[in-house]
Amino acid sequence: MQIGTKQLFDSSLHRMMSLSTTAARLQTEIATTKKLQTASDDSVAFDRLTRLKRDLANENQYASNVNAAATLLQQSDTALEGIEIQIQRAREIAIAASNDTMTPADRKALGIELNAILDTMMELANTRDARGQPLFSGASSGAAFAKDADGNVVWTGEGEAPPIPIGLNVTIQAADSGARLFGGIATASGTTDIFAIVQNLARALDDTAPDDPTMGDTAQAQLRARLDAGLDGLPAATARISATPAPLRGSRGRLEIEADRLVDLSTTREIERSGLEDADVTESIARLQQTMLALEATQASFAKLSQMSLFDYIR
Numbered sequence: 001m002q003i004g005t006k007q008l009f010d011s012s013l014h015r016m017m018s019l020s021t022t023a024a025r026l027q028t029e030i031a032t033t034k035k036l037q038t039a040s041d042d043s044v045a046f047d048r049l050t051r052l053k054r055d056l057a058n059e060n061q062y063a064s065n066v067n068a069a070a071t072l073l074q075q076s077d078t079a080l081e082g083i084e085i086q087i088q089r090a091r092e093i094a095i096a097a098s099n100d101t102m103t104p105a106d107r108k109a110l111g112i113e114l115n116a117i118l119d120t121m122m123e124l125a126n127t128r129d130a131r132g133q134p135l136f137s138g139a140s141s142g143a144a145f146a147k148d149a150d151g152n153v154v155w156t157g158e159g160e161a162p163p164i165p166i167g168l169n170v171t172i173q174a175a176d177s178g179a180r181l182f183g184g185i186a187t188a189s190g191t192t193d194i195f196a197i198v199q200n201l202a203r204a205l206d207d208t209a210p211d212d213p214t215m216g217d218t219a220q221a222q223l224r225a226r227l228d229a230g231l232d233g234l235p236a237a238t239a240r241i242s243a244t245p246a247p248l249r250g251s252r253g254r255l256e257i258e259a260d261r262l263v264d265l266s267t268t269r270e271i272e273r274s275g276l277e278d279a280d281v282t283e284s285i286a287r288l289q290q291t292m293l294a295l296e297a298t299q300a301s302f303a304k305l306s307q308m309s310l311f312d313y314i315r
Contacts (some may be wrong), residue, residue: 026288035279069174084241091234111205136178144178153195201230
């Protein structure tokens with residue numbers, strides 16, 4: 001079988017073009033450390049890699065959300081602990097004010113301290129997270145608590161805080177509304193809230209006349225009743241703050257489980273991604289050297305072939 005000159009030329013050209021393409025691809029692998037650049041390199045692997053990267057991006061966002069939710073819960077705990085300390089101090093003041101040796105001026109001073117405690121409690125209840133959103137205002141972006149026209153502390157939030165996505169079709173509630181956290185406290189005199197308990201105590205002491213060395217029996221009885229109401233309500237307020245709502249307690253456990261799951265899943269996916277995409281640079285360099293040697297040999301052969309004449313074939 002005879003091979004024509006054109007066929008020899010075409011074969012050599014095709015060989016050089018193939019080797020040049022391979023060399024260029026290996027040079028790109030070495031420069032980028034990636035063996036998959038386009039779908040044409042390996043369509044099946046490229047498609048799988050695309051889906052892996054999408055899944056990794058989603059899971060990284062879920063992991064970020066888990067951390068954000070954990071931070072929200074920690075901030076809520078800190079704020080609630082601060083409020084609990086203030087309530088404990090308010091109870092100490094109420095016990096002291098109930099002492100019959102207290103003068104009206106003493107009670108006035110204690111009332112001033114209770115008003116300062118109330119302000120501190122409001123400040124803590126209006127704590128905002130790292131994003132600037134209030135912790136206890138539900139779905140509202142405004143302050144959770146404010147004073148109305150009569151000076152009463154009221155919840156100004158609305159609805160429920162939006163759940164945080166931590167997985168595919170999985171969300172978690174990382175905050176609670178101030179209305180539920182601080183309100184609905186049952187006492188002997190009815191249902192009230194934490195702020196009203198402290199505020200009513202402060203008002204009872206504020207109403208004490210400092211220029212009256214002795215109070216009438218009726219005034220004494222009224223003051224005693226108001227102090228007793230406060231002493232009845234403060235332990236209930238403390239119990240409410242100490243008992244973190246069940247949904248939030250469950251959220252902490254779920255976050256820990258989800259965080260561990262996401263770490264394991266991310267590790268597995270990253271190993272698969274690396275196997276599909278990352279180039280072994282040492283191997284790529286060795287293959288490039290082999291390819292360049294083959295290309296040089298082919299080019300040399302092609303040069304010799306190009307110089308041959310008809311007389312070279314008939315000698």
